[in-house]
Structures are given as structure tokens and as C-alpha cells.
Amino acid sequence: MTGRLAQIYRHPIKGHGREALASVRLLAGACMPWDRHWAVAHEAAKLVPGWNRCVNFARGAKAPALMAITSTLDEATATVTLHHPERGEIRFRPDNTADLPRFLEWVTPLNPPDRAQPVSIVCAGRGMTDTDLPALSILSTASLADLSAKMGISLSQDRWRGNLWLDGVEPWAELGWVGKHLVIGHTVFRIEERIERCSATTVDPETGKVNAPTLTALNTHFGHQDFGVYGVVVESGPVAVGDEWRLA
Structure with missing residues (x-):
């Protein structure tokens, strides 16, 4: 299974904004630079x-x-x-x-x-992520498209506050990657855990108003409210939009 890195995002102040990047250099054992700084x-x-x-x-x-x-x-x-x-x-x-x-x-x-x-x-001197791991959140555009189709609404990527969005993943396959290694460009991640989602994902990121029952939909269709996975960098390197990814 292979594909391309579709988007890179960082969130300099936790819970207060998002910023798209073209590329970033990642270091082993560290969060994305300036993300939730x-x-x-x-x-x-x-x-x-x-x-x-x-x-x-x-x-x-x-x-x-x-x-x-x-x-x-x-x-x-x-x-x-x-x-x-x-x-x-x-x-x-x-x-x-x-x-x-x-x-x-x-x-x-x-x-x-x-x-x-x-x-x-x-x-804190490291990213104030939602997990105590120095991790990046890795998400799939196909899973987002599948959930959007099931809910009958086009869900923005910005609801999920992810760091790296991957094209080319079979819908929801990423949830089975825990314990595996993911290579993006020349950077290697170890996938550590699934991301359990909160009510922030129910909010329209254009307006700041609650408008989509994402958690109910996840529980109804899949029996959980997980979306995306956390990966820890184990081999440093740059990543850029368009880079190829593969499971090692």
C-alpha cells in the first residue's frame, strides 16, 4: 500500500488556529516543530x-x-x-x-x-498534544470521504486538527497500523495508537458553530469514535506535500 502526502498542518497555539505548510523537517522523538508550541x-x-x-x-x-x-x-x-x-x-x-x-x-x-x-x-518546551507521546497525528483523506458520505455532509479536514493527511489509504485501514512503521519521504514513524475524538469535531471550522454529529456517526457506523492515528518519528527527515508514503 502506497500513496502521497496530501497536506501538512501545524497549530502553533493549541486549540487556537491552524496553518498549512508545504514542508517541514521532523526530528526523531520530537513533535512537529512549533505544533501546539x-x-x-x-x-x-x-x-x-x-x-x-x-x-x-x-x-x-x-x-x-x-x-x-x-x-x-x-x-x-x-x-x-x-x-x-x-x-x-x-x-x-x-x-x-x-x-x-x-x-x-x-x-x-x-x-x-x-x-x-x-x-x-x-x-512546555515540547508540543502540548492531546497525548503525552511526542507524536504527530496522521489521518486519511479516504476515511474522511467515507465518513462524509455516510453522514451526507462534506466534512472539512480542519475539524480534525491533524498534522499529516495521506492520500491512497484504503478507508479506515490506518486504524490497523498500530505497531507498524510508516515511511513518508525519508522520514520513518512508528504508529503508536488510534486517536479517540472529542466534540470539537462536531464544529464547522468556517463558522465555529456545532453542525455535524461526527461522534454519533462514528459510533453508529463503526462502534468507536476513533479517527486517525498517532505516529512518533523514529528516523529524522524532511517531509513535503507530494512525498510518497509506504508501510515498512
Whole structure:
């Protein structure tokens, strides 16, 4: 089984925007560079040093409007630009505490008033992924097309906040890859686990409004709510859109 790498995405601030890339260099044992590099902690967070569970952060599962944010990152200055259809655009440096009040003023209206409110931006020195593994999320365009057909709605890739999208996979075959090695270009991944999905995937990423029962559909048609797999880089290398992939 072979195919091509269709899309690459990173999410500089966890739960706050997505950015398409043409290529990226990946290092063994590390997350995608700058992916979930920062996260927005809320007032009920109980943080520990290093990686923290997603319940400590503002995210689309609890604040659907956040799903409509898009982002761009200037790596040289660690400056992020966020855009939302209702809030417009903001450009700031997440590491600069002087920029925090301006960011909080911009983002707070996107958080439901009955939820814990955002209070700070944290950085752990590694990606604040939804798993404690230093992993990338790997997804299949064929599985997305199959789920879309079963639901009778065209589901955007942006609902799933994936890192790498593969063409050429038989629908849902990727869920059987756990324990196998995947080669993309010259980079090798070990597939570690399936990704269990949350309610953020029910949200339209264009509007930030809930509009599709993705979890119900997954459970009804497949008996689970998994979509995609986590892969850990075991051999470093660059990956680029259009690269061939294969199972090793």
C-alpha cells in the first residue's frame, strides 16, 4: 500500500488556529516543530511542569467558536497572527507577557461565559498534544470521504486538527497500523495508537458553530469514535506535500 502526502498542518497555539505548510523537517522523538508550541490555560487549570492534559486548556471541545480561528507563525520572531470571522485579526508574541492582556481581550468573547476563562499562555518546551507521546497525528483523506458520505455532509479536514493527511489509504485501514512503521519521504514513524475524538469535531471550522454529529456517526457506523492515528518519528527527515508514503 502506497500513496502521497496530501497536506501538512501545524497549530502553533493549541486549540487556537491552524496553518498549512508545504514542508517541514521532523526530528526523531520530537513533535512537529512549533505544533501546539503554546497553549492557553484557563482559570481552573492545575498545571504541572512539562506536558499537561488538554482539560487544562481552552479548546474547541468546550469553546466551539475557537474552531474558526486560523493562524500564521513568523518563526524568526515567534510572532503569531490569528484571524476569526467575528473577532478580526490580532498579531502578537505569545512569549511576551506584555501582549497577554491584548490577546485575552481578543479571545475571551470566543469562550462561553459559563466556562473557565482563559488567563495565561504556557509553553512546555515540547508540543502540548492531546497525548503525552511526542507524536504527530496522521489521518486519511479516504476515511474522511467515507465518513462524509455516510453522514451526507462534506466534512472539512480542519475539524480534525491533524498534522499529516495521506492520500491512497484504503478507508479506515490506518486504524490497523498500530505497531507498524510508516515511511513518508525519508522520514520513518512508528504508529503508536488510534486517536479517540472529542466534540470539537462536531464544529464547522468556517463558522465555529456545532453542525455535524461526527461522534454519533462514528459510533453508529463503526462502534468507536476513533479517527486517525498517532505516529512518533523514529528516523529524522524532511517531509513535503507530494512525498510518497509506504508501510515498512
